[in-house]
Structures are given as C-alpha cells and as structure tokens.
Amino acid sequence: MRAGLRALPATVWMLGAISFLNDAASDLVYPLVPLFVAQVLLAGPKALGLIEGLANATAALLKLVSGALYDRFPRAKGWLVAGYGLPALARPLIAFATGTTVLALLRVADRVGKGLRSSPRDALLARSVEPGRRGLAFGVHRAMDHAGAVVGPLAAAALLGYGMGLREIFLWTAIPGALCVALALAVREPPLAAPAAQRIDWRPGALPPRFRAYLAVVALFTLSQASTTFLLLRAVQLGVPAAQVALLWAVSSGTAMLLSAPLSALSDRVPRVRLIAGGWMLHALVFGWVGASVSTLAGVVALMLLHGVVAAATEGAEKALVADLVPAERLGTAFGWFHLVTGLMLVPASLGFGLLWEAGGAPVAFGAAGAISALAAALLLPLARARG
Numbered sequence: 001m002r003a004g005l006r007a008l009p010a011t012v013w014m015l016g017a018i019s020f021l022n023d024a025a026s027d028l029v030y031p032l033v034p035l036f037v038a039q040v041l042l043a044g045p046k047a048l049g050l051i052e053g054l055a056n057a058t059a060a061l062l063k064l065v066s067g068a069l070y071d072r073f074p075r076a077k078g079w080l081v082a083g084y085g086l087p088a089l090a091r092p093l094i095a096f097a098t099g100t101t102v103l104a105l106l107r108v109a110d111r112v113g114k115g116l117r118s119s120p121r122d123a124l125l126a127r128s129v130e131p132g133r134r135g136l137a138f139g140v141h142r143a144m145d146h147a148g149a150v151v152g153p154l155a156a157a158a159l160l161g162y163g164m165g166l167r168e169i170f171l172w173t174a175i176p177g178a179l180c181v182a183l184a185l186a187v188r189e190p191p192l193a194a195p196a197a198q199r200i201d202w203r204p205g206a207l208p209p210r211f212r213a214y215l216a217v218v219a220l221f222t223l224s225q226a227s228t229t230f231l232l233l234r235a236v237q238l239g240v241p242a243a244q245v246a247l248l249w250a251v252s253s254g255t256a257m258l259l260s261a262p263l264s265a266l267s268d269r270v271p272r273v274r275l276i277a278g279g280w281m282l283h284a285l286v287f288g289w290v291g292a293s294v295s296t297l298a299g300v301v302a303l304m305l306l307h308g309v310v311a312a313a314t315e316g317a318e319k320a321l322v323a324d325l326v327p328a329e330r331l332g333t334a335f336g337w338f339h340l341v342t343g344l345m346l347v348p349a350s351l352g353f354g355l356l357w358e359a360g361g362a363p364v365a366f367g368a369a370g371a372i373s374a375l376a377a378a379l380l381l382p383l384a385r386a387r388g
Helices: 002-007 010-040 045-072 077-096 102-125 131-161 166-171 174-185 209-222 228-237 242-266 271-293 297-325 327-360 362-382
Strands: none
Touching: 002 131, 010 077, 010 102, 010 131, 010 166, 010 174, 010 209, 045 077, 045 166, 045 327, 077 102, 077 174, 077 209, 102 297, 102 327, 131 166, 131 174, 131 297, 209 297, 209 327, 209 362, 228 242, 228 297, 228 327, 228 362, 242 297, 271 297, 271 362, 297 327, 327 362
C-alpha cells in the first residue's frame, strides 16, 4: 500500500490536510456539545436530537445544490473557501450561546458550510485519481479527517483538565478554522478528464438505475445512524467525567484513523458492495448488542472502538462506490444526492432515536437502530449482481 500512497496526487493530500484541520476544530467542539446542552443549557436528549437533525438537514439540501452546480461549472475552489470559511466563523460563536435556539442557529450555520463544500470536494477527489485507486484516495482522506477528530477531543480534554470552561474552549476553534481557509485558497485543481455537463439536471431519474437502487438502500441504513452525540450522552448518563467523554470520542476517531486507508483500499481489490454490507452488519451488532447492553465505562469504550471500525470499513468505500456508479460529468450531482439522502434521513434518525430513548430507555433506541442496519445490509448485497 505504501507505493499506492506515494502515487496519490497532491490534490488528495491537500484536501486531506484541510479536512484534518477542520475536524480538529469541529471535534474540539462536537464531543462537548452534549455537555453544553445538558450542563449549561439544561436541555435533554430530545433537544439534542432536534438541533442535530436540523443542522444535518440544512447541510444535506445544500450539498445537492452545490454538487449540481459543480457539474455545470466544475471549479471547486470557491466552494471550498466558502464551505470552510463559514464554520470558521460559526464555531467560536457557540461560546456566546445562551439557549438552545441560538445553539441550533450556529450549528446550522456550521452545517451550511459543510453543505457548500462536501459534494464539490468529493467530486474533485474522485476526479483526481483513476477508478482503481478511488477506495485508497477516499480512505486516505477519511483517515486524515479522523486524525483531526483525534486531535480535537484530546485538545478538549487537555483544556478541560487545565480548568478551562466550555465557552472558552469553543473560542479556540478560530485558529484551525483560519488555517483551513488559507489552505483552501491554495488548492490546485487537475485538468478535467471529461467535459462539463451541458445543463444543470437535478433529477435523480437522470442518474443510472443502479446508483438509484444503491441510494435507496443507503437511505434505509441512515435511519440506523442517529447522531453519534447520543453515544457520548450515554457516557454522560453513566457518570463518565467530562474530560473522559472527550477522550472517548478520540478512541473512536483514532480507530477510524488507523484503519480507514487499509480498509478502503481493500475495496479496490474486492467488491465494494460486500465490504460495505459487512461494515453495516458490524454496525448492527455495535448498536443492537453493545449499545443496548452497555452499562459500564469499559462497555462504552468498546462501543466507541467498534464505532471507529465501522466508520473505517464503510465511509471511504461508500463514496468510492458512488463514483463507480455514475459517469464523470455527473459526479457532483451524484454526490449531492448521496449527501442529501443521508443528511435528510438523519433527521428522523436522530429525532426517532431521541424519542425512543425518552419513551423506552437507551436499550430500546439502540436495539431499533441495530435492527434497521441489519436489514439494510441484507438488501445491499443483491446490488453486487445488478447491472445498469
């Protein structure tokens, strides 16, 4: 795999470096949001689910818009600068939030940036490498993304241990945010291998049938993916101290960081569909078994570690499969629909998880998520034999 890593173009590494810095800033904040909601704003799981659901829905809608526009006007730099600049402003302002409404608006603003950048960035990444190395390229990008997600929580834990308050910690995200914008301005885009789309076409029916079938199964799987802040909220309810909550997030991200590149590269050598289905089945076990029964700190650690393995096995391969199923001139639109569907389905996923938690307890919510994930994995496997 080392030779493959050395052969990856500079664009892949630059996008990875930007994602590293962005996630270092984002995950300095993200694992502390449940604490901020529970301890400062005095709200519960339902409010957390609503905030995360609205934020992700906003990002999802914009990902389709930016992806379709990128196909017609295939220049990604402007989308990257805007997409990383807005979160660089929004995240530090969480320090001044005095209620759940203000927090929701700032989380939405953060996700607007994600909506602007994600589809053009993924299309640019897919166009920067040949098809046989897409898994590796997306895996490297996800590994650097997760590396930032390790650094962020570790920094949060260190600052909490030093005695710094939550609001002060949020202000520190301004530094990596500014560096993200500077690097985005320096990205060089490779020459286009295919002509730009002649017109903007938002219709999913204009995309290949096999991609649409894949999208439908992904939508079902996403129903099992409630916001990962619920994993951290579970840790808080079990009495895990604030500093250790941040470290738990680092456990998950560190596992994904180490395994994303090799597992995603494996999808370049074996059918991607089978690797993804296997990851989804592991997700079913993580949520349906570990999540429903966890009651100790050791159990929470195991849950977060397995969550990282699932992310490593699926995230890069899922995106590489999107690029495999559509023509080059429709990559932005395809990624836009992929992000739109997954983002919108996170709304009922997060809200439903929160409601099930409050109505029947954490085991009921985790068990339902595991069952949905297992069903999606079973429905995905026939796609490996489909044509068209």
